[in-house]
Amino acid sequence: MADRRRINGPPGGTRPPVFASLQESSTDIANRAQRQRQPTELRKIFLKAGLIPTASGSSYLEFEPSASLAAARSNPKSLIPPSSALKLACTVHGPKPLPRSAAFSPNLVLTTHVKYAPFAARKRKGHIRDASERDLGVHLETALRGAIIAERWPKSGLDITLTIIEAEDDRWWGDAPDSHDASWGMMNVLAGCITAASAAIADAHIDCLDLVSGGVAALVSDDSSQSASSAPRLMLDIDPAEHRSILSACVVAYMPARDEITELWLKGDSSRAALDRNDGRTGHEALIDGAVDAARGANTVLAEAVRESIARSFA
């Protein structure tokens, strides 16, 4: 479906010129983004609720830029940033009455709308939502509907809109796609969307069972030279640009108070995970547990942000 109503930029996007000499220097190992964090260490999250006054609830979320990105900003060697950090804004409109034409609903009707800004990723996105954005919207809806107590608002609708201002990369920008390539960046985006949407819903004072937060865990194998011998390792909160190949990743939406998962999305081959010998779990169980740990970490930030927004509304 072509967008004919607007004057669009070139579909393929434009990018700064890259010269071969620069390319050689930037492909060496030093310039490649490397994970500096421990496997279980999460990135810092900036989360603030209630920034958009016209919406009944809103939030803004930002992930801490990776160490290589911070270094590249302070001391630029290349025109191309080595990695990107997630930034997104969420607005909640409602609960509001359903339009007259809509069918009766005994529950709150949730509508989620995830949209990348055209400049969010390295490749430009169109103004009309593509399949991956619609897919993210469905995932987000599943995650939130489990947390909202929907029968308290019959005949009402709730619109949740997420704008991705800066998305995560699927892989390091210089790598050609390999056999493990998939849209891994989307999973980080989804986790961020869940956490931000949860804060915005709480900011709109809508009853929930618990604050639901998103977390990502992945199995990565970093050394390409001996990939056969070294088993992939479990890492929490990955930045896909920092890893050579990601075998499998998992996003959960998790409610700590009830120890329940409202949304689970796992993909990739998780059978070759390197676990302890006395660890009875299989690869996918370890992945889910890892993602839940990451979600618990995000939940502390979320709870703090919600507390802040409540305090401000009473002040």
Place this chain on the structure above:
Amino acid sequence: MSSQRQASSASQVPHLSPAELSYLYTSLSLPKNPIRPDGRSPTQFRPLSAETTILPGTNGSARIGFADGTQAIVGVKAEVEKTVLAADTLDSRSLAQHGDALNREGEEGSAAVSGQGEWVQMSIEIPGFRDDDALPVFLSEMMRESLVGSVAGGDVDGAKEMAGGLKGRLVINKRWHWRLYIDVLLLSQPLAYPLPLLSLTTHLALLSTKLPKLKSTGEEDPFFDDDWAAAEYLYPRSNTSDPSLSAAPSYPVRPPVTLLVIAVGENVIFDPNREEIAVADAVLAISVTRSSDSETLKLLSIRSIDPPSRLTQPGIPNSENVNMIGATAAPGEESGGQEEVEGVWRPRRGGVKRGVIARMVKTVLGKGGVGEEVLEGLEGVEVQ
């Protein structure tokens, strides 16, 4: 109406009364042996009829019909296309080779040889839905991701051609590749959540897909044998040397199958029909395939699906019902409308425990589990 349709599974909310939902839930959640409305066992599938290679104009096709009248047709078409290296992934390897002629090791086994996920395109047509509605988009992304994500375990002898999974199979040489279009057509109204039907049909269609035999070698422009009888299967079959064993063709690598699993109470139930899914506590779509290097099944993806039970109408207990005042013996003085009353339907709230997910996955993957049973059943379908 449009907002209703947005929901992925909400479109499937059947019009059952709270009393009917409560009855269904109670019989399905009976400990150990649930009673299903159609008398199946928890792991039993609906009977189906299947045929393959029904469309002469496609590279591969299949049709599956369930006994309840739902039918799906899948056609697979392949096109040769020039490989364009995405401009943002600068081919660092070729640049390096320009500078360093000695560096020849990357000549064949590298960047360009691994395929890209975008080469497989999937579209799903469901009557009553627009092609950009949430349900078709969600279903096609779910099936596509397990398809392009399935990477064969190792280079076991028969599986050489499938070293990079389906993506690797689509590579012709560094400059050319196949593009695969998988078009799924649901012929009937979606009576139940159509995922199992569409996934099984796609599986059979891919098994019957043939690509013309390549005559050119290496980096030449591709040139194919025009004898269709010489065409090769997309998923190669191992010709077993022992003719007694080769009653059914065996595949070193098979396309994935996505199974729909629901949890009701303590029970795990497969292939739910429309009424059963309406009372599910949790719904998962689990994609599995048989890996070439081991006997066990391999998990490719799990996605949770929004259970329609969250959108159902709650029942009202007699103690709160104005019409029943006086009829009930002792109206509960404490009832705040929030308590669970036995036999009164409440829409499901919250999520699913990790233990339940683990149990659902184990039922699919385990030795002699449902996944193996389904794949064996599909092997029974004769694919010409």
